[in-house]
Amino acid sequence: MVKQSISLLAIGAAALFSTANVSAETLRVGMECTYAPFNYKTADGELAGYDVDVAKGVAKIIGAEFEYVCQEWDGMIPALLANKFDLIIASMSITEKRMQKIDFSGPYRFSTGQVLGARKKPMELFDDAGNPIADNFKGLKVGLERATTYASWFEEKLPGADVVLYDNSESVYLDLQNGRVDIIMTNPMKAHLKFLSKEDGAGFEFKGPVVDEVEYFGVGVGIGLRKGQDELKEKLNGALKDLINSGDLESYAKKIFPFKLHKDEWGQ
Amino acid sequence: MSFDLNLVLESLPQMLAGFGITLKLLLVSGSLGLVLAIVLLLMRMSGKFYLDWLAQIYIYVFRGTPILVQIFIIYYGLPQFEAVRDSVFWSILREPTGCAILALTLNTGAYVSEILRGGVLGVDKGLLEAGSALGMSARHKLIYITTPLATRLALPAYSNDVISLLKSTALASTITIADMTGIARTIVADTYAPYEVFISLAIVYMIFTLAIQKLFGLFERYLSRHTRRED
Numbered sequence: 001m002v003k004q005s006i007s008l009l010a011i012g013a014a015a016l017f018s019t020a021n022v023s024a025e026t027l028r029v030g031m032e033c034t035y036a037p038f039n040y041k042t043a044d045g046e047l048a049g050y051d052v053d054v055a056k057g058v059a060k061i062i063g064a065e066f067e068y069v070c071q072e073w074d075g076m077i078p079a080l081l082a083n084k085f086d087l088i089i090a091s092m093s094i095t096e097k098r099m100q101k102i103d104f105s106g107p108y109r110f111s112t113g114q115v116l117g118a119r120k121k122p123m124e125l126f127d128d129a130g131n132p133i134a135d136n137f138k139g140l141k142v143g144l145e146r147a148t149t150y151a152s153w154f155e156e157k158l159p160g161a162d163v164v165l166y167d168n169s170e171s172v173y174l175d176l177q178n179g180r181v182d183i184i185m186t187n188p189m190k191a192h193l194k195f196l197s198k199e200d201g202a203g204f205e206f207k208g209p210v211v212d213e214v215e216y217f218g219v220g221v222g223i224g225l226r227k228g229q230d231e232l233k234e235k236l237n238g239a240l241k242d243l244i245n246s247g248d249l250e251s252y253a254k255k256i257f258p259f260k261l262h263k264d265e266w267g268q
Numbered sequence: 269m270s271f272d273l274n275l276v277l278e279s280l281p282q283m284l285a286g287f288g289i290t291l292k293l294l295l296v297s298g299s300l301g302l303v304l305a306i307v308l309l310l311m312r313m314s315g316k317f318y319l320d321w322l323a324q325i326y327i328y329v330f331r332g333t334p335i336l337v338q339i340f341i342i343y344y345g346l347p348q349f350e351a352v353r354d355s356v357f358w359s360i361l362r363e364p365t366g367c368a369i370l371a372l373t374l375n376t377g378a379y380v381s382e383i384l385r386g387g388v389l390g391v392d393k394g395l396l397e398a399g400s401a402l403g404m405s406a407r408h409k410l411i412y413i414t415t416p417l418a419t420r421l422a423l424p425a426y427s428n429d430v431i432s433l434l435k436s437t438a439l440a441s442t443i444t445i446a447d448m449t450g451i452a453r454t455i456v457a458d459t460y461a462p463y464e465v466f467i468s469l470a471i472v473y474m475i476f477t478l479a480i481q482k483l484f485g486l487f488e489r490y491l492s493r494h495t496r497r498e499d
Contacts, residue, residue, distance in 0.1 A: 074457040101460045147457030164444045178347035
C-alpha cells in the first residue's frame with residue numbers, strides 16, 4: 001500500500017515537473033472533447049473530429065507539439081486567461097464580445113445556428129425574410145448551451161424567450177428528446193449528422209432557416225489565444241491559410257460532410 | 269490580473285435574484301428530508317428486522333453515492349424510460365426544480381436519520397427507567413422523554429447537515445436551475461471574470477450559513493433552557 005502511494009506520488013511529481021518544463025514548442029490546446037463531430041473522443045479514447053484535424057495540421061506546419069486539455073464550454077475563455085492552456089481550438093466563433101477578452105486567428109469554419117423542434121408540433125417561428133417572430137416563441141421553452149453564440153443571439157433578438165441554459169450540448173439534445181424543452185438552437189451541421197439522421201432524432205426537424213448574422217455568429221470559427229501574442233497569431237494564420245490552399249482543410253471536412261466548411265477566400 | 273470591484277457590485281444584486289430559488293430548495297428539501305428521516309428512524313427502531321434492513325439499505329445507497337450522481341440519475345436518467353414520461357410523476361420530474369428537490373430530499377433524509385438515531389441512542393437509559401418506574405407507557409416515554417432529549421442531542425449535528433444541504437443546492441445549477449450558483453455561472457460566461465463573481469458568490473453563501481448557524485444557536489439555547497445555571 002505504502003509502496004503504491006509512493007510510486008503514485010512519484011508519478012504526480014513527475015507530471016508536475018514535466019508541465020513546469022514545457023519547452024517553447026509545446027502548446028496546450030483547450031477543447032470540449034464532447035462536441036462531435038468537431039472535437040470528441042472515439043471509443044478508443046482518441047481525440048478526433050474537424051477541430052482536432054485542424055489542430056494537428058496547424059501543429060505540423062508551425063512545428064509545435066500540441067497537448068490537448070478537455071474543458072467544459074462555459075469555462076473555456078476563463079481557463080485560457082488563467083493559463084490552463086494556450087490555444088482554444090474548439091469550434092469557437094470569432095465574436096466581438098469574445099474579442100474584448102481574447103484574440104483570434106482567422107476563420108477556419110463557418111459559424112451558423114438553426115432552431116430544432118419536434119415534427120409533431122407545427123411552429124412558424126421565422127418570417128419569409130428569415131427574421132424571428134417573437135410572438136410565436138411565446139410559451140416555448142428554449143434549450144441553449146450557456147455562453148454560446150446561440151445564447152447571445154436569443155438574448156438580443158428574443159429577450160422575452162423562456163430560455164433554459166445547459167452546461168454542454170449533449171444535455172440540450174437530451175432534454176429536447178425528453179420533452180423538457182420545446183426547441184433548441186444549435187449547430188446545424190452537428191444537428192444533422194449526429195441527431196436528425198439518427199433514430200433518436202427521427203421525430204425532430206429544423207424549424208427555421210440557417211442563421212449566421214456576423215454580429216452574433218462572427219465571421220466564422222477561429223483559434224483563440226491570449227492577447228499580446230501577435231507572433232503566434234501570425235504563425236497560426238499562416239498555417240490556416242496553408243491548410244486552405246493545399247486543400248487539406250477541405251479534406252478534413254469531407255471526412256465528415258459531403259461539402260467543405262470554409263470559404264476559399266479565407267486563404268488569401 | 270486586476271480585481272474589478274465594480275463587477276462585484278454589479279453581479280451581487282443579480283445573484284441575489286437567485287436567492288429565492290436557493291432558499292426554496294433548502295426549505296422544501298430540508299423539511300421533506302426531515303420527514304423522511306423520521307420515517308427511516310422509526311423503521312430502524314421498529315424492532316421489525318425487515319423494516320430495519322430496508323431503512324439500512326436505503327441509507328447505505330444514498331450515503332454511498334455522490335449527490336451529483338443522484339441528481340444526474342434523476343434528471344437525465346429517469347426520463348429515458350417511456351414509462352416514467354407517461355407516469356403521473358412526470359409533472360414533477362419534468363421540472364428541474366422538482367428533480368433537484370427530490371434528489372436533495374432523498375439524500376438529506378438518509379444523513380439526517382442517522383443523526384437523529386445518534387440523538388436517540390444518546391438518551392440516558394436511567395431516565396427511561398425512571399419513566400417506567402413512574403408508570404409511563406412506551407408511547408409516553410417516546411413523546412415526553414426520548415423525543416425532547418434526542419432533539420437536543422442531535423441538534424448540533426443536524427445544523428451541520430442543514431448547512432451542508434445549503435451548499436448541495438448549488439449542484440442544482442448543473443441541471444439548468446438559475447439558483448445563485450446558476451446565475452453566477454451565467455455571469456461568468458458573459459464576463460469571463462470567474463474570480464470576482466465566484467468570490468462574491470462565496471461571500472453570499474457565507475452570510476447565509478452564518479444566519480443558519482445563528483438560528484440554530486438560538487434554538488439550541490431555547491431547548492437547553494432547563495439545564496442552564498441561573499445566576
